[in-house]
Amino acid sequence: MTAKDVWPILLFGAVAALLPVFVTAxxxxxxxxxxxxxxxxxxxxxxxxxxGGQYSFGHAAFFGTxxxxxAVLQVRYGVNPYVTFLAGIALAALVGWLIGFLSFRSGxxxxxxxxxxxxxxxxxxxxxxxxxxxxxxxxxxxxxxxxAANFQFESRGWFYLVxxxLVxxxLxxxxxxxRSRLGAQLVAVRENEExxxxxxxxxxxxxxxxxxxxxxxxxxxGGLYAQYFLYLDSTIAYGAWISxxxxxAPIIGGAGTVFGPVxxxxxxxxxxxxxxMMVGRIPGIDLVIYGILLILVVRFPPRHFASFLWRQFRSxxxxxxIVFILRIRRRRSAQRERR
Amino acid sequence: MSxxxxxxxxxxxxxxxxxxxxxxxxxxxxxxxxxxxxxxxKTTLFAIVSGFQKPTSGQVVWRGAEITARPPHLLAAEGLSxxxxxxxxxxxxxxxxxxxxxxFLRHKRRADAIALAEQVAEQVGLTAELDKPAxxxxxxxxxxxxxxxxxxxxxxxxxxxxxxxxxxxSEVRDIVPVVRAIRDSGVTVLMIEHVMQAVxxxxxxVHVLAQGRIIASxxxxxxxxxxxxxxxxxxxxxxxRLSGGTHA
Ligand SMILES: Nc1ncnc2c1ncn2[C@@H]1O[C@H](COP(=O)(O)OP(=O)(O)OP(=O)(O)O)[C@@H](O)[C@H]1O
Ligand SMILES: [Mg+2]
Numbered sequence: 121m122t123a124k125d126v127w128p129i130l131l132f133g134a135v136a137a138l139l140p141v142f143v144t145a146x147x148x149x150x151x152x153x154x155x156x157x158x159x160x161x162x163x164x165x166x167x168x169x170x171x172g173g174q175y176s177f178g179h180a181a182f183f184g185t186x187x188x189x190x191a192v193l194q195v196r197y198g199v200n201p202y203v204t205f206l207a208g209i210a211l212a213a214l215v216g217w218l219i220g221f222l223s224f225r226s227g228x229x230x231x232x233x234x235x236x237x238x239x240x241x242x243x244x245x246x247x248x249x250x251x252x253x254x255x256x257x258x259x260x261x262x263x264x265x266x267x268a269a270n271f272q273f274e275s276r277g278w279f280y281l282v283x284x285x286l287v288x289x290x291l292x293x294x295x296x297x298x299r300s301r302l303g304a305q306l307v308a309v310r311e312n313e314e315x316x317x318x319x320x321x322x323x324x325x326x327x328x329x330x331x332x333x334x335x336x337x338x339x340x341x342g343g344l345y346a347q348y349f350l351y352l353d354s355t356i357a358y359g360a361w362i363s364x365x366x367x368x369a370p371i372i373g374g375a376g377t378v379f380g381p382v383x384x385x386x387x388x389x390x391x392x393x394x395x396x397m398m399v400g401r402i403p404g405i406d407l408v409i410y411g412i413l414l415i416l417v418v419r420f421p422p423r424h425f426a427s428f429l430w431r432q433f434r435s436x437x438x439x440x441x442i443v444f445i446l447r448i449r450r451r452r453s454a455q456r457e458r459r
Numbered sequence: 460m461s462x463x464x465x466x467x468x469x470x471x472x473x474x475x476x477x478x479x480x481x482x483x484x485x486x487x488x489x490x491x492x493x494x495x496x497x498x499x500x501k502t503t504l505f506a507i508v509s510g511f512q513k514p515t516s517g518q519v520v521w522r523g524a525e526i527t528a529r530p531p532h533l534l535a536a537e538g539l540s541x542x543x544x545x546x547x548x549x550x551x552x553x554x555x556x557x558x559x560x561x562x563f564l565r566h567k568r569r570a571d572a573i574a575l576a577e578q579v580a581e582q583v584g585l586t587a588e589l590d591k592p593a594x595x596x597x598x599x600x601x602x603x604x605x606x607x608x609x610x611x612x613x614x615x616x617x618x619x620x621x622x623x624x625x626x627x628x629s630e631v632r633d634i635v636p637v638v639r640a641i642r643d644s645g646v647t648v649l650m651i652e653h654v655m656q657a658v659x660x661x662x663x664x665v666h667v668l669a670q671g672r673i674i675a676s677x678x679x680x681x682x683x684x685x686x687x688x689x690x691x692x693x694x695x696x697x698x699x700r701l702s703g704g705t706h707a
Pocket of ligand 2: 544
């Protein structure tokens with residue numbers, strides 16, 4: 121990694137760290153912390169799905185494992201929350217490795233892999249709802265005890281900084297991955313697995329490394345969620361909502377890019393929150409917004425969208441926009457003629 | 460002991476014997492040709508030698524050790540690399556990144572891999588296209604990328620599957636010396652090729668495959684004079700008709 125790779129991440133961290141200075145409103149801090157937690161979950165998905173091209177529909181399996189381990193070990197066995205948080209990350213990573221081992225070894229790809237991950241997450245959800253030690257259907261409450269030693273803080277600002285530090289760490293790790301041999305091989309597997317194997321890439325090992333790291337990151341997000349909201353049940357921990365958010369954010373922000381998940385998570389949540397403010401709390405309205413966004417993103421692939429935005433940002437010029445639209449039109453009609 | 464030995468290899472796809480009881484050798488340091496009509500089983504043989512397919516029977520022996528059905532990535536690490544007849548670029552990546560994936564096999568640091576990739580790009584004549592996406596190249600450019608990726612793994616044995624197919628005569632003239640230079644740098648080359656001009660030019664020895672069987676082996680000149688080879692290409696009785704023609 122060079123300075124050029126690192127400074128945008130540090131700059132992002134520094135600017136974001138100023139937020140608690142200006143914002144004291146509880147709801148806004150809640151919103152910011154929640155968004156950051158989702159950034160982390162989404163970055164996890166991005167490593168496997170964005171860089172590795174292995175689309176998971178079941179990242180809830182990792183999020184929930186991180187969350188439950190963090191909560192259950194401290195509530196039931198009195199283990200220090202920092203330790204349970206790390207244990208949650210470790211166990212989520214193990215679950216990731218296991219799901220990867222079972223599905224990649226049997227050669228599952230594409231939609232088959234997606235369905236298997238979805239199935240695993242659902243099984244975990246049903247199980248965690250049925251067994252006793254997770255609190256079952258009633259859920260699990262982490263007792264309020266606001267001491268830093270207890271991974272609970274009196275002010276939201278502190279928790280925000282802790283989450284932000286972890287997001288920055290995840291960004292740095294993703295950048296390091298992108299610049300490493302493993303990262304290059306992972307992208308190669310995404311682009312063409314056969315060709316990758318021909319030039320010496322151990323595709324199974326590369327995909328297993330990716331899913332393990334991916335699961336650890338999303339597991340960390342789960343642990344933070346538990347520690348912040350201090351309540352879990354099976355539909356929060358292992359629910360489809362988190363699988364969907366973890367994959368939508370990178371896809372909208374730019375899958376396979378370091379900042380994609382952050383941009384996506386911020387866009388998603390700002391829009392969802394804004395609509396909620398405008399139309400009130402209609403249940404499911406955020407899902408409607410996500411659906412519309414997803415359709416737009418599939419129709420206009422984010423790579424083009426992101427590079428378009430970037431060009432606009434670098435040299436704002438109203439004419440450019442028209443040129444861009446014309447170019448899309450021309451490309452389309454050319455495609456039509458070819459058919 | 461030969462460098463590469465294919466021993467009695469057969470490959471059955473359902474009712475079709477794509478390769479049947481094929482045996483041949485490749486000498487170290489040579490450029491050896493594998494020719495034969497369409498559908499003869501040449502690509503299937505390459506897939507077997509490079510570990511992508513497990514033969515129904517028979518063995519592949521390389522440098523004295525049996526390597527039959529060893530996974531391709533291990534073979535690549537040991538120095539056996541192939542190109543694909545239908546080129547397989549990493550479509551979304553630049554030419555530099557494409558070749559660098561191969562270079563990463565022997566170089567852990569990104570800077571080293573990129574440096575090697577650029578060196579290989581020069582060798583195969585891609586320096587001007589390093590930043591272009593692989594998908595944006597011409598046929599000839601894509602063939603060069605295919606060659607570059609394999610070469611960047613720094614192989615001892617390179618299997619080339621029709622790298623000249625689809626190129627115009629002047630492009631063929633450009634790549635022939637590239638292949639020769641690869642051999643001269645110490646890489647043994649086994650190439651499948653339909654462009655006879657190149658085969659005659661490059662190969663010291665040639666094996667001819669027809670309907671899954673090796674029907675002739677020898678120097679290019681010997682092989683094209685073999686009646687069985689002429690018949691395999693032009694049909695039954697062609698050899699005698701041709702020689703009859705010259706008599707008349
Ligand atoms: N995976 C497969 N399943 C079934 N049949 C196959 C498979 N691969 C190859 N074949 C058949 O085996 C035969 C040999 O194919 P192969 O591609 O090896 O020929 P080739 O000599 O490379 O021909 P060409 O010069 O056209 O490239 C063909 O009839 C082909 O259809
Ligand atoms: Mg072929």
